Amino acid sequence: MQKQQIIEFLTSQFEPELVNEMINYKIYDFPSGVNLHVFNTELMGYLPFVIEGQIYLQSRDKYGDEFEVYKINPGESCIINLSEIMRNKWGISSMIPNGKNHSMISEKATTLIAFPFEKVAEWNESYLSWQKYSLKLYHERLAELLRQFDVLVDQKKVIMDQNEQITSSIQYAQRIQEAVLTSGWQVEEKLPEHFVIYKPRDIVSDDFYWMSHINTLSETSSKNDMILIAAADCTGHGVPGAFMSMLGISFLNEIIAHYKFKSTDDILNLLRDKIKKSLQQKVHSDSPHDGMDIALCLIDLKNQKLQFSGAYNPLYLFRNNELIELKATKNPIGMHSKEIPFQKNEIETQKGDVFYIFSDGYKSQFGGELDKTFKSKNFKETLLSIHKLDISEQKLILENRFDKWKGENNQTDDVLVIGVQL
Numbered sequence: 001m002q003k004q005q006i007i008e009f010l011t012s013q014f015e016p017e018l019v020n021e022m023i024n025y026k027i028y029d030f031p032s033g034v035n036l037h038v039f040n041t042e043l044m045g046y047l048p049f050v051i052e053g054q055i056y057l058q059s060r061d062k063y064g065d066e067f068e069v070y071k072i073n074p075g076e077s078c079i080i081n082l083s084e085i086m087r088n089k090w091g092i093s094s095m096i097p098n099g100k101n102h103s104m105i106s107e108k109a110t111t112l113i114a115f116p117f118e119k120v121a122e123w124n125e126s127y128l129s130w131q132k133y134s135l136k137l138y139h140e141r142l143a144e145l146l147r148q149f150d151v152l153v154d155q156k157k158v159i160m161d162q163n164e165q166i167t168s169s170i171q172y173a174q175r176i177q178e179a180v181l182t183s184g185w186q187v188e189e190k191l192p193e194h195f196v197i198y199k200p201r202d203i204v205s206d207d208f209y210w211m212s213h214i215n216t217l218s219e220t221s222s223k224n225d226m227i228l229i230a231a232a233d234c235t236g237h238g239v240p241g242a243f244m245s246m247l248g249i250s251f252l253n254e255i256i257a258h259y260k261f262k263s264t265d266d267i268l269n270l271l272r273d274k275i276k277k278s279l280q281q282k283v284h285s286d287s288p289h290d291g292m293d294i295a296l297c298l299i300d301l302k303n304q305k306l307q308f309s310g311a312y313n314p315l316y317l318f319r320n321n322e323l324i325e326l327k328a329t330k331n332p333i334g335m336h337s338k339e340i341p342f343q344k345n346e347i348e349t350q351k352g353d354v355f356y357i358f359s360d361g362y363k364s365q366f367g368g369e370l371d372k373t374f375k376s377k378n379f380k381e382t383l384l385s386i387h388k389l390d391i392s393e394q395k396l397i398l399e400n401r402f403d404k405w406k407g408e409n410n411q412t413d414d415v416l417v418i419g420v421q422l
Contacts, residue, residue, distance in 0.1 A: 046114035053110030193421035195395035206241020207416040233359035264309035281335035291334020295357035361415035367405040
């Protein structure tokens with residue numbers, strides 16, 4: 001654009017005396033798509049007045065995502081700088097919109113004049129046309145913000161409606177998950193002294209508990225009343241974890257109904273094979289390495305034996321004020337680069353024995369005076385201190401201690417603890 005054309009453009013908005021001052025300042029030409037202050041550091045401390053083209057102010061939120069604040073068209077300037085000047089806030093760092101969170105980008109090839117902040121402040125005092133221009137631009141931006149606010153209100157309503165629908169669907173999934181868990185948990189007759197603490201972090205849980213009555217472990221074994229109990233922690237949280245938990249329960253039921261097995265390790269090896277096959281997991285591939293950690297025990301009530309196998313999660317048994325830990329195999333139910341068979345632990349039980357299986361949610365909870373995790377040491381000491389109490393009292397103490405430790409913190413993970421007194 002020629003200088004005479006620029007003069008005519010300015011004269012359409014400002015009195016001749018002001019135009020004579022304006023035209024003395026440097027005119028800049030920018031290509032499309034550049035950061036003005038990076039492209040030309042001379043603009044620091046200057047107010048851009050667009051003659052031709054278009055620039056936009058870009059900001060960055062607390063998550064580091066960039067978004068457009070507004071566009072500056074021909075005949076317009078940056079209202080942020082103007083507002084600062086009009087309020088006589090002269091801190092240069094606060095007035096430059098290309099600092100840590102702001103930048104000016106040329107949307108198109110742009111021609112602009114750069115006015116010093118100090119001179120603009122004088123024009124506010126000296127020229128009525130500049131005062132009117134500033135106020136007009138301010139009110140236009142305000143009107144634009146109000147229009148954007150109306151759009152945001154409408155969008156918020158849409159989001160709230162969608163969120164309500166999603167939440168309703170998840171709550172329905174919660175009822176299904178709880179129905180599956182509770183319908184299969186029928187141990188009261190054989191194991192009246194037990195408790196289950198089940199605290200989902202979200203509406204639905206990636207932890208699940210499971211049991212099954214079986215009459216025989218093989219065709220040659222005698223008809224014994226035996227109970228399988230499991231406490232599992234699936235990968236993922238919320239809905240993805242809940243889907244995995246339903247998959248785990250389904251496969252466990254299928255294994256008990258249709259497969260011949262001799263011990264708990266057989267069950268876990270079969271379960272791992274089914275999870276890997278269903279999720280199409282392969283070593284050194286991009287397939288998802290989802291799965292679960294699990295503690296599985298078989299209670300032989302007639303012969304007073306306890307059989308245990310675990311995928312990362314152990315079993316704690318307390319007898320005569322001592323802890324007997326049945327260790328788990330350090331492999332998950334799912335893909336692992338160093339896969340090994342699951343191991344079986346077997347122990348003869350005594351009257352008064354108490355054992356616990358659990359997910360890692362209780363131990364992982366942040367809280368206490370130092371806002372740290374509860375940790376395995378505190379969990380073991382807590383169980384040791386309560387294991388001789390009535391089973392219902394144990395549950396109450398564990399729940400109260402967890403809530404006290406958590407305090408005002410959010411729940412870190414799903415919590416599952418099962419206690420059984422023999």
